[in-house]
Amino acid sequence: MLHKSVWMGRVRLPENFIDDLREYNLIPCLQIFSVTKTGTLKQLV
Numbered sequence: 001m002l003h004k005s006v007w008m009g010r011v012r013l014p015e016n017f018i019d020d021l022r023e024y025n026l027i028p029c030l031q032i033f034s035v036t037k038t039g040t041l042k043q044l045v
Contacts, residue, residue, distance in 0.1 A: 013032065
């Protein structure tokens with residue numbers, strides 16, 4: 001956890017997790033993105 005509402009992981013999100021987000025209508029409430037280059041965050045983790 002980077003922040004109370006920001007999570008970081010190294011694996012792709014499972015499709016069934018995305019399906020659950022859709023089922024509970026949570027997709028409009030989320031921002032999911034991929035970071036492909038390292039930067040200053042690597043120094044903190």
